[in-house]
Amino acid sequence: MAKEPKHLFDNPNNVKRLLSAFYLCCALLLIIDFFVHRHISHSWENLLGFYPLYGFVGCVLLVFVATWLRTLLMRSEDYYQAEQNHTETDSSLPAKKIGAKHVDD
Amino acid sequence: MWMIELPPFIPFFLGAIIAAFTRGLLRKIVMILIPILGALHLSLVPDGLHLQFTLMGYQIVPYRVDKLSLIFGYIFHIAAFIGIVYALHVKNTLEQLAALLYAGSALGAAFAGDLLTLFIFWELLAFTSVFLIWARQTHNSYTAGMRYLIIQVLSGVLLLVGAIFYAGEHNSLAFNYIGLDGIASWLIFIALGIKCAFPIAHNWLTDAYPEASATGTVFLSAFTTKVAVYALARAYPGTELLVYIGATMACFPIFFAVIENDLRRVLAYSLINQVGFMVVGIGIGTALAVNGAVAHAFNDVIFKGLLFMSMGAVLHMTGKINGSELGGLYKTMPKTTLLCIIGAASISAFPLFSGFVSKSMVMTAAINEGYSWVWLILLFASAGVFHHAGIKIPYFAFFAHDSGIRASDPPKNMLAAMAIAAALCIGIGIYPQGLYALLPFETNYSAYDVTHVLAQTQLLFFSALAFVWLSLRGLYPPELPSTNLDVDWLYRRAIPTVLERLFAHIWQIDRRLRLKAQAVLNSCIHYFDRKNSLLNGVFSPNYPAGGMAIWLAIVLAFYLLLSFTSH
Numbered sequence: 001m002a003k004e005p006k007h008l009f010d011n012p013n014n015v016k017r018l019l020s021a022f023y024l025c026c027a028l029l030l031i032i033d034f035f036v037h038r039h040i041s042h043s044w045e046n047l048l049g050f051y052p053l054y055g056f057v058g059c060v061l062l063v064f065v066a067t068w069l070r071t072l073l074m075r076s077e078d079y080y081q082a083e084q085n086h087t088e089t090d091s092s093l094p095a096k097k098i099g100a101k102h103v104d105d
Numbered sequence: 106m107w108m109i110e111l112p113p114f115i116p117f118f119l120g121a122i123i124a125a126f127t128r129g130l131l132r133k134i135v136m137i138l139i140p141i142l143g144a145l146h147l148s149l150v151p152d153g154l155h156l157q158f159t160l161m162g163y164q165i166v167p168y169r170v171d172k173l174s175l176i177f178g179y180i181f182h183i184a185a186f187i188g189i190v191y192a193l194h195v196k197n198t199l200e201q202l203a204a205l206l207y208a209g210s211a212l213g214a215a216f217a218g219d220l221l222t223l224f225i226f227w228e229l230l231a232f233t234s235v236f237l238i239w240a241r242q243t244h245n246s247y248t249a250g251m252r253y254l255i256i257q258v259l260s261g262v263l264l265l266v267g268a269i270f271y272a273g274e275h276n277s278l279a280f281n282y283i284g285l286d287g288i289a290s291w292l293i294f295i296a297l298g299i300k301c302a303f304p305i306a307h308n309w310l311t312d313a314y315p316e317a318s319a320t321g322t323v324f325l326s327a328f329t330t331k332v333a334v335y336a337l338a339r340a341y342p343g344t345e346l347l348v349y350i351g352a353t354m355a356c357f358p359i360f361f362a363v364i365e366n367d368l369r370r371v372l373a374y375s376l377i378n379q380v381g382f383m384v385v386g387i388g389i390g391t392a393l394a395v396n397g398a399v400a401h402a403f404n405d406v407i408f409k410g411l412l413f414m415s416m417g418a419v420l421h422m423t424g425k426i427n428g429s430e431l432g433g434l435y436k437t438m439p440k441t442t443l444l445c446i447i448g449a450a451s452i453s454a455f456p457l458f459s460g461f462v463s464k465s466m467v468m469t470a471a472i473n474e475g476y477s478w479v480w481l482i483l484l485f486a487s488a489g490v491f492h493h494a495g496i497k498i499p500y501f502a503f504f505a506h507d508s509g510i511r512a513s514d515p516p517k518n519m520l521a522a523m524a525i526a527a528a529l530c531i532g533i534g535i536y537p538q539g540l541y542a543l544l545p546f547e548t549n550y551s552a553y554d555v556t557h558v559l560a561q562t563q564l565l566f567f568s569a570l571a572f573v574w575l576s577l578r579g580l581y582p583p584e585l586p587s588t589n590l591d592v593d594w595l596y597r598r599a600i601p602t603v604l605e606r607l608f609a610h611i612w613q614i615d616r617r618l619r620l621k622a623q624a625v626l627n628s629c630i631h632y633f634d635r636k637n638s639l640l641n642g643v644f645s646p647n648y649p650a651g652g653m654a655i656w657l658a659i660v661l662a663f664y665l666l667l668s669f670t671s672h
Contacts, residue, residue: 007436009504019573026570029563038556051563058488059571066363067582072590074364079588080597081245 026052110156112168112216113178114226116143117185117209121202133193136201140186140208147178155218163278166218172545173399177215177335179543180403181208183529184327184410191414191522192320203236204324211328215335219278220268220293223336227264227300230329231257237321238313246316252593253313256306257329260299267292283340294341301333301384302377304353308592310377311361315369315426319417322369326376326413327406334383334402338545343390348471351388352482354381359489361591366427366584368498369416372409375452375494378486379405385483386467389474392546397466400540404451404459404533411448411526412498415441418519419502422512428497428584433507440514442503444523451530453495453565454487459530461561462537462552469550469557487561488568495565496572501584 009015033049047053120139124132152175156168185208195201210233214226231254238250270289272278283290299306314325341347358374358381365371379401386398418441419434420426435442447458454460464487471480514520533540541548575581 009435022566022569022573026566029559029566032559033563036555036559038559045560049563051560052567054484055488055564055567056571058485059492059568060575062359062485062489062492063363063571063575063581066360067580069360070364070582070587070589074585075588075590077586077588 110168111146112156112213113143113147113182114209114213114216116146117205117212121205121209124205125198125202132201136189136193136205137186139205140182140189143212144179144182144186147175147182150175157218160221163221163272164219165221165278166280167213167222168216169218169280170216172543173335173339174216176399176403176543176545177331178212180331180406181211181215181328184208184324184406187407187410187414187522187526188320188324188327190525191323191417191519193518194516195318195320197240197318199236200240200318200321203233203240204321207233207237207324207328211332214332218280220264220271220280221278223280224261224265224268227296227332228258228261230300230332231261234325234329237324238317240318240321241316242318243316246318249313249316252596253309256299256309260296263292263299264296267294267296280336280339282342285341285344285346294344297333297336297340298350300329301337302330302354302380303350303384304357305592307354307358307377311358311370311373311591312593314373314376315367319421323410323413323417326372326409330376330380331402331406334380334387334398337384338387338395338398342387342395344388347384347388348476348479349388351381351384351386352479352486354378354384355486356381356482356489359486359493361589362489362493363497364582364587364589366429366587368426368428368431368502369413369420371428371493371498372412372416375490376405376409378490378494379409379452381486382464382467382483385479386470389467389470389476391470391474393466393473393548393550394470396541396544396546396548396550397463397470399544400463400466401460403540403543404463404530407526407529407533408448408451408459411444411523411530412452412494414519414523414526415445415448416498416502418515418523419512421519422515423510425510427586428501428505429586431502431508431510432505433503434510434512435503436507437511438503438514440520441523442499444520444527445499445503447527447530449495449499451534453491454561455534455565456553456558456561457531457534459533459540462534462540465552465557465561466550484564488564491565491568492572496569 030049030052033052038045045051116139120135124135127135150170152170152172155166155170157164157166159165185205188204188208192201192204207230210226210229214223214230217223217226235250235254235257238246238253240246267289268278270287270292271283274287274289283293285291285294299309302310310330314322317325337347355378358377362371362374362378365374383398383401383405386394386396386401388394416426418438419431422438423431423434425431451458451460454464468480468483468487471483537552541550572581
């Protein structure tokens with residue numbers, strides 16, 4: 001492991017450079033909006049920076065809603081397997097309740 | 106020219122038989138040749154060809170060629186070829202044969218001209234593909250495969266019943282425009298909807314596809330849902346309900362995809378999201394919209410295949426597929442990383458990649474036809490798909506925190522298959538006219554104008570900015586080992602639990618009734634027993650009926666003897 005070569009993103013400066021380039025692109029795209037004339041099909045498109053705003057807000061909302069959904073939907077990894085094991089061990093034991101199993105079982 | 110009248114599924118079915126009796130290198134050559142020869146054959150077929158015969162007064166058309174079936178025929182050949190190259194190292198005969206038969210069934214369904222033929226291939230799709238799931242050979246894949254099979258067969262049964270009703274209503278089995286009127290059309294619509302992963306009926310896909318083998322999922326992602334899209338485009342174009350169903354499909358899976366840990370399940374959710382765009386296009390029903398849906402299906406087969414292949418490569422090389430266990434793989438899997446990013450850029454519809462040239466057709470059609478809200482939802486879904494399939498998949502697998510796994514790039518055949526798919530993604534993105542020429546309707550659509558390119562680039566870059574911002578602030582939900590509940594909870598947990606309790610009660614009542622009946626019976630037997638013992642005669646101490654019969658027989662025999670001797 002000691003001999004392992006340094007990889008591209010092991011250097012934090014490279015990550016910083018990549019992010020700076022990315023921020024620059026975003027800024028340029030926003031500025032272009034002031035100069036380029038586009039065909040409008042929907043009234044909302046008249047808003048300056050409609051697409052950037054929609055993309056950004058949409059994704060932030062998406063992540064917040066999805067994170068909140070976790071509180072409702074998230075279960076342990078073996079949620080369904082646990083059920084199987086549960087019933088399997090159950091069947092190996094004598095029926096706890098009378099009538100829990102069919103008499104012919 | 107008998108060659109030309111050969112339906113395209115025949116080479117695959119024959120090839121499967123030949124492959125079954127060959128081994129090693131020879132089988133590999135046979136398997137690669139099948140889709141190549143099949144595609145060459147298909148390219149010679151003239152438009153409008155029919156193969157038909159009459160069965161019990163109905164026209165059966167097992168082979169019908171027009172522009173709509175042809176483009177699906179081409180893409181199924183491409184998908185089969187890529188999938189076969191990707192799975193060339195596989196030694197499991199059953200899996201290889203299942204893949205060939207599955208691809209053949211998809212072709213059979215795409216060229217079916219009547220509902221009966223469609224039904225046969227519809228069921229064959231289910232029965233052949235389930236072996237690709239079972240090929241993973243785990244307990245989970247077995248149970249998921251069973252659930253998959255039940256739901257797929259249910260869809261087939263609905264299709265059959267719908268077809269019978271349709272024959273009764275229209276006195277024809279022809280598979281053409283059906284439209285939503287009458288019970289037959291609804292039954293067929295639901296049957297197609299199940300295979301198309303309509304909301305609520307979608308769970309078989311996200312349940313079973315991630316449980317299949319690394320190579321099997323690549324085949325699965327290409328055929329079943331696309332056959333359903335083809336059938337919808339044939340039978341229900343312009344059905345407004347589809348617009349809303351499609352918009353829902355495009356939207357809801359992205360929430361699940363963001364919190365899902367299994368990266369192939371993330372892709373399964375985004376598969377539903379992409380099919381949603383196609384369904385919207387079919388629902389709008391104009392030439393541009395249907396063209397867009399079909400073109401998007403074509404591109405989706407390739408880029409979704411590429412993404413499933415790259416994740417399959419990760420699974421194959423590391424044995425892991427959960428986002429929480431992966432990361433930093435770019436260091437030792439640089440080629441896979443690059444190919445995965447090409448797939449991610451394509452599904453996210455970056456300009457110059459294939460998704461862009463087809464998705465924008467559906468979006469443009471939606472806004473042209475006045476579906477403003479649907480257009481906004483689709484725009485949100487476009488940003489969302491970039492978020493989970495475009496960024497999340499490559500980021501958590503290949504970058505993120507270093508998991509310490511040092512797996513190398515996958516075998517050459519896997520890389521070659523991914524490279525072919527990636528080349529097609531970029532090729533179609535740069536030169537979409539080639540794809541547009543194959544579309545069912547005449548088109549003069551151009552994806553590359555300033556408005557489209559700028560809007561899409563802005564949308565994507567600022568979606569990425571949202572990801573960067575959320576990640577840096579620590580607001581992005583971490584990958585956690587978990588199961589997320591979906592509709593399958595109903596039939597895997599809720600209904601079984603309810604039924605278990607219900608049956609427990611029923612058995613209890615049943616048991617009480619039996620005990621009561623037994624008691625009555627016992628008291629009867631005791632009663633007769635007591636009478637018997639009271640008599641206590643020669644004939645009836647222990648076995649009254651049998652004893653009686655024997656004595657009677659002896660008396661009769663004696664009587665018979667007497668009657669003979671008296672003559």
